[in-house]
Amino acid sequence: MPTVDDVARVAQVSRQTVSNVLNSPDIVREGTRARVQQAIDDLGYRPHASARRLRTRKSSTIGVRLDPLRDGISGAVLDRFVHKLAEQADARDLRVMIFTADGHDDELAHIRRLRDGSDVDAFVLIGTDHGDSRISWLIDNRVPFVSFGRPWGAEHPNPRHRWIDVDGRSGVRDAVAHLRASGARRIGWIGWPSPSGTGDERRAGWVEACGLDEADRARYSAITEDGVPEGSRCAEGMLALAEPPDAIVCASDSLALGALMAAQAAGRPDLPVVGFDDTPVAAAVGLSSIEQPLDEVVAAALALLFGPHGDDVLPNPDSDEEPTHRLLVPRLVERRSSHLRLGGNPGA
Template sequence: MPTVDDVAQAAGVSRQTVSNVLNSPEIVREATRQRVLEAISSLGYRPHASARRLRTRKSATIGVRIDPWRDGISGAVLDRFLHKLTEHADARGLRVMVFSAADPDDELARIRRLREGSDVDAFVLTATTHGDERIRALTEQGVPFVAFGRPWDPETSAVRHRWVDVDGRAGVAGAVRHLREQGARRVGWIGWPHGSGTGDERRAGWEAACGVDADARAALARHVEDGVTEGSRAAAELLALPEPPDAIVCASDSLALGAMIAARTAGRPALPVVGFDDTPVAAAVGLSSIEQPLDDVVAAALDLLFGPAGDDVRPNPSSDEEPTDRLLAPRLVERRPGHLALDAIPGT
């Protein structure tokens, strides 16, 4: 591994000048600073993280709560997000600390303790909700954070903070339009109960693109808790209608897998079904799904929190900082069913 001395020799400067460029760049002449940075880049030098943490009195650590375990299908999305976050953070010389919490109040208490112990510099919030109390509390306390999930109501939107999200409405609308272009005329919807910001937004995409009147939309939609069994039951109801759907779009891959099972049971194994999140199960059974660009989500979150390629946390945004949010586009991954027999999937 290259050392500070190697960088100094390559740039033709002293060891102290290299240290100044890394820790107090404002005192170094621009031409010299650029020469040192070029040497750092060409050699692939990385400052010793432990020494830097002791010197700056910063932990270089990002905290993120692990959501309570659900099922292995929907839970895969957070797992992939955490892996991406860890990879991108490591490239910046940062660490990720995961912690559990029973509810938002417990999460805020854990964050307070981690901050008091100087264990974590900044946080990533996940699973934002209507009236999310975490956003207001962390803003008022001056705790640096970025949310994976937008504010879902005017009250939370009024609290200026950084967030990154995926445009679920656009993703679902695009999938519905694609199905209609392929000949579908009655595209059904299986989503979550009303009140979920993410679920309501995805349903809005279906409503905007399905091309049927309000009565038909009411007949073609079902709202259930997330799960394979619930998705199968809801799809069976839709397929038993006098005018059943000729395609189904779902708010998650769990629901979509259930819909695939119901379609096979009803003698319609070729019924187009689209899920959301593009989980490994979707790939295994040949389920079309809407993919969230998690690499881009993580990169945008870290850019907002630390600046482009930086590792020094930024304070919460001031009134004139722009931009403070990023809304990213998902994409439809189209597959043919049958890559793996449905009865080979645990729990089906």
């Protein structure tokens, strides 16, 4: 790896001059500064991150709370998000600090400690809910942050809240429209109890595109907590109807996997089932699912916090003159959901 001495030699300046260009460029004459910068570019020199942190008194660290481990399906999307955050942060010479907390209050206690100790420059909140207490506290205390999740239930969102979210409503709506274009007419829905910002949005997409009247929407929809057994029980009830659904869309891959198992048990292995999140389990069993663009989510989060390419955290915005949020569009990953008989012999 090239060093400061290498840059000084190529630019024919002293080591101190290279340091001045890196740390106090305004005191260096323009011609000298340009020559040093050219040597830096030619050599591919990168200032040592640890030394810069000591010099600037910035941690170059992003804090993110990792939620308690849920089932291996639903938790996969957040695991992938954190992994991609670490990868893209590293490309900017940033680090990611992961911590755990028991609820919002405990998370804020961790944030206060990490911020007061200058251990973390900015935070990423994963998941938001109605009246989220973390958001108002972070804004009031001028702690730089961005959330993966929008301000649910806020009639007038605070422009100082930077957020990224995935448009689950449009994702489900497009998936249902695709099923209808393929001939499905009674498309069922299995989702989460309300209020759930994410769950309510996804259900709204089904309502908009399913083409069912109010009575049939009640007949072909089920609400449950997330999980494979829960999805299976809900699908069993729908499939026992005199006119069962000819397709089922679910708020998560966990629910969809349960629905797929119920369809197999009911002798309906060809029933189209669509989940949400496109987890590794969905890919393994051939389950169609709606994919969140996590690479784009992470890139947008870092851009809102540090600018397009920088590593210095930006202060929380004071107005809505500049965009402070991104709403990204997911896509349907279509697979043959019936190629594997779950719980049986795949070769049978």
